[in-house]
Amino acid sequence: MGNVINITIPTWNIEAFNGYKPITSFWSDFSIADHFGEKGIKDTFQKVFEEWKGNYKYLTELVLVLNHKIWQWYEKNETIARLYNNLWQEADSYACENLKGEEMEYFYMTTD
Incomplete structure (x- = not known):
């Protein structure tokens, strides 16, 4: 039998923080990717x-997750925090350039 990797997924307390109820597995996906370093994070993104x-x-939830990942890592690992910041900027810019009307309103209301 091969090596077993035990991965603990940190709790994402966003619902308690601002009432947003997650609809994807993105937090878990990136928490798993964290264990595989920059390459795992980039591939997942x-x-x-x-x-x-x-x-x-x-897309809105992806931006939220990336932003929270910056905060999770900023005092622990500057390289990972910087990577998450770059990915957050890419996703946030895409949203701001491509969402219109009610979609943009949802994005701003949710990420504010």
Whole structure:
């Protein structure tokens, strides 16, 4: 039998924090990716972003998760925090440039 990796997923307390109820597995996906370093995080972002950037609610949650990941890592690992910041900027810019009307309103209300 191969090596067993035990991964603990930190709690994402966003619902207690601001009332937002997560609708995706993005927090868990990135928490698992954290254990595989920068490459794991970048790969996860590329897959999630390409698959879900057309769904404004999922894109909004992706931006939220990336932002919270910056805060999770900023005092623990500057390199990982900086990577999450770059990915957050990419997803946030995409949302701001592509969402319109009610989709943009949802994005701003949820991420504010």
